[in-house]
Amino acid sequence: MADLNELSEKLSGIRQEIKDELLKIENSKHAFEYRKSIMDSKTGKIGSLMREMGKVPNEMKAEYGKKVNEIRTWAQEQFDELETKLKEAEMNLRYESEKIDVTMPAKMQKRGNLHPNTMVRNQLVDIFGSMGFEIYEGKEIETDYYNFTALNIPQDHPARDMQDTFYLSPEFLLRTQTSSGQVHVMEEQEPPIKIISPGKVFRSDDDATHSPMFSQMEGLVVDKGITLCDLQGLLNAFVERIFGESTKTRFRPSYFPFTEPSVEVDVSCFQCKGCGCKLCKGTGWIEVLGAGVVNKKVLDGCGIDSNVYSGIAFGIGIDRIAMLKYGINNIKLLFESDLRVLDQIDD
Numbered sequence: 001m002a003d004l005n006e007l008s009e010k011l012s013g014i015r016q017e018i019k020d021e022l023l024k025i026e027n028s029k030h031a032f033e034y035r036k037s038i039m040d041s042k043t044g045k046i047g048s049l050m051r052e053m054g055k056v057p058n059e060m061k062a063e064y065g066k067k068v069n070e071i072r073t074w075a076q077e078q079f080d081e082l083e084t085k086l087k088e089a090e091m092n093l094r095y096e097s098e099k100i101d102v103t104m105p106a107k108m109q110k111r112g113n114l115h116p117n118t119m120v121r122n123q124l125v126d127i128f129g130s131m132g133f134e135i136y137e138g139k140e141i142e143t144d145y146y147n148f149t150a151l152n153i154p155q156d157h158p159a160r161d162m163q164d165t166f167y168l169s170p171e172f173l174l175r176t177q178t179s180s181g182q183v184h185v186m187e188e189q190e191p192p193i194k195i196i197s198p199g200k201v202f203r204s205d206d207d208a209t210h211s212p213m214f215s216q217m218e219g220l221v222v223d224k225g226i227t228l229c230d231l232q233g234l235l236n237a238f239v240e241r242i243f244g245e246s247t248k249t250r251f252r253p254s255y256f257p258f259t260e261p262s263v264e265v266d267v268s269c270f271q272c273k274g275c276g277c278k279l280c281k282g283t284g285w286i287e288v289l290g291a292g293v294v295n296k297k298v299l300d301g302c303g304i305d306s307n308v309y310s311g312i313a314f315g316i317g318i319d320r321i322a323m324l325k326y327g328i329n330n331i332k333l334l335f336e337s338d339l340r341v342l343d344q345i346d347d
């Protein structure tokens with residue numbers, strides 16, 4: 001190093017170069033890299049100045065060191081300032097781009113809804129539950145005795161043909177009706193009995209209105225002095241709640257081996273209010289369930305004295321109610337889980 005003037009000139013050259021360069025820098029990463037290159041102790045324009053101390057004559061060393069320190073401090077300040085400014089700007093930009101308006105209404109997510117069968121079952125349970133019925137969970141695999149014999153359908157009885165049965169063995173079968181639960185309840189409980197028993201039943205039957213697996217809900221009331229009038233009152237209250245207040249019931253004579261008398265219950269069409277439409281096939285009435293007064297033979301067979309007690313029973317097709325209520329014309333649609341169908345049904 002010849003003299004200090006030369007050093008001063010060199011340093012002001014470096015200062016200018018840094019000033020010019022800093023003006024071009026647009027982001028903090030770039031600024032950081034530039035700082036590193038300038039301050040590098042081997043190759044950096046400022047960083048390497050100290051290494052040259054050795055070549056500086058002794059009498060100039062103090063002054064040289066001072067000037068080098070000065071420019072180093074100056075450069076560091078410049079970099080600090082620029083980096084802080086750029087980082088702040090970058091942060092603001094990020095805040096802006098990631099800004100969330102918490103007052104904006106949320107994007108509605110599609111939610112699932114309950115299956116029509118589940119909705120109807122829940123409604124039935126609510127309605128009968130509010131009338132004081134308890135729920136009895138029956139068994140899907142039954143013995144021939146509970147599904148048929150105890151219900152006054154002995155072997156070779158023609159009524160067995162009404163329900164094509166899936167036998168698992170000569171003794172066990174998939175229950176064809178929730179009525180099998182009636183027998184268990186009457187065997188296990190003393191009257192007064194007031195139960196409903198919803199569940200799956202199985203029959204070898206398959207067309208637009210029949211499926212090999214479907215759901216029923218059994219109802220059973222056993223007490224002293226229970227009559228067909230109680231059944232009518234009960235079912236009137238039920239249909240008004242499930243189909244609407246103006247809905248009426250109509251009893252038609254029918255036959256079930258385990259009830260005597262037996263009835264088929266129709267409701268006045270809740271769509272056309274009885275005037276006649278497609279749903280009720282122009283008749284104004286829709287068949288919804290089978291019912292009757294519990295056959296004395298069944299009561300006695302279960303150990304309930306039919307001279308003291310009497311009972312009423314009814315069996316509601318849950319799928320059938322769901323189809324009627326939601327305008328579903330093919331029972332298969334209830335089992336296909338097709339969202340185009342299920343999306344339209346929400347209570």
Ligand code: PHE
Pocket residue numbers: 176177178179256259290291292313314315316
């Ligand atoms: N179990 C009968 C059926 O499945 C319905 C029914 C239940 C009838 C209770 C009368 C009494 O068809």
